[in-house]
Amino acid sequence: AIEGGPVLLVEGLRKSFGGVRAVDEVSLTLEAGTITGLIGPNGSGKTTVINLISGLERPDAGRILVAGRDLAGKRPDRIARAGIARTFQAVSLPEGATVLEAVAAARLERDRGVAAAEAHALWALERLGAADLALRPCADLPAALRRRVELARALARQPAVLLLDEPAAGLTDAEKAELAGHLRAIAAAGTALLVVEHDMGFLLPLAGHVLCLDQGRTLYDGPPAGVRSDAAVVAAYLGE
Numbered sequence: 001a002i003e004g005g006p007v008l009l010v011e012g013l014r015k016s017f018g019g020v021r022a023v024d025e026v027s028l029t030l031e032a033g034t035i036t037g038l039i040g041p042n043g044s045g046k047t048t049v050i051n052l053i054s055g056l057e058r059p060d061a062g063r064i065l066v067a068g069r070d071l072a073g074k075r076p077d078r079i080a081r082a083g084i085a086r087t088f089q090a091v092s093l094p095e096g097a098t099v100l101e102a103v104a105a106a107r108l109e110r111d112r113g114v115a116a117a118e119a120h121a122l123w124a125l126e127r128l129g130a131a132d133l134a135l136r137p138c139a140d141l142p143a144a145l146r147r148r149v150e151l152a153r154a155l156a157r158q159p160a161v162l163l164l165d166e167p168a169a170g171l172t173d174a175e176k177a178e179l180a181g182h183l184r185a186i187a188a189a190g191t192a193l194l195v196v197e198h199d200m201g202f203l204l205p206l207a208g209h210v211l212c213l214d215q216g217r218t219l220y221d222g223p224p225a226g227v228r229s230d231a232a233v234v235a236a237y238l239g240e
């Protein structure tokens with residue numbers, strides 16, 4: 001694995017909606033080639049952290065440093081160009097497009113023409129074992145394959161940081177095992193992954209580091225092996 005220094009440094013991130021402190025002084029460091037898990041009960045702020053890092057929401061305070069630049073409050077397209085890609089809990093694909101077109105669309109800004117964009121798209125699909133889907137219409141795909149196409153769209157951007165919002169939701173055990181293998185390979189090639197996930201059986205063997213949020217605050221920040229025996233995590237989340 002290429003493990004070389006922090007690619008994303010988040011410091012003192014805060015965001016309130018009305019009177020609700022959705023994210024309250026969250027700090028995290030993502031290193032190249034590593035997988036970090038982000039867990040916590042519903043409403044604890046996990047998706048908001050991803051939304052803040054990817055620029056969908058503006059932080060009230062905090063720094064989001066990539067290669068020494070503070071991207072906090074920058075627009076999503078600027079943040080994407082800095083090498084941060086994400087997926088969504090609710091997958092949205094261009095239904096009229098084929099899988100290849102949908103993934104290539106994620107490259108069109110950067111590549112000079114359709115042929116180059118499609119080459120990158122095919123590369124991403126191959127890495128996810130999904131090249132055989134290339135000519136299928138997105139509209140025809142079952143949920144698990146839609147998730148895989150969405151991941152291919154993010155991967156095709158060759159991001160330094162990949163933010164995944166519940167990638168295992170709705171997958172069978174076999175599909176989860178396959179996904180875990182793909183995510184390990186993506187990290188091994190140097191990308192830093194931040195994975196929001198409720199499925200501990202999926203996440204804990206995958207992650208090198210885990211953060212648990214509760215009401216926007218960091219309850220746990222440590223190795224996956226310590227998660228299940230942490231009294232605060234059990235009380236706020238795992239015991240629920």
Ligand code: ADP
Nearest residue numbers: 017020022040041042043044045046047048049
């Ligand atoms: P999680 O992903 O851990 O389930 P969220 O980040 O979605 O939690 O939500 C954290 C808190 O912020 C919740 O109380 C939620 O209701 C609130 N929240 C999130 N997004 C918004 C929004 N756009 N407007 C108002 N409240 C929001």
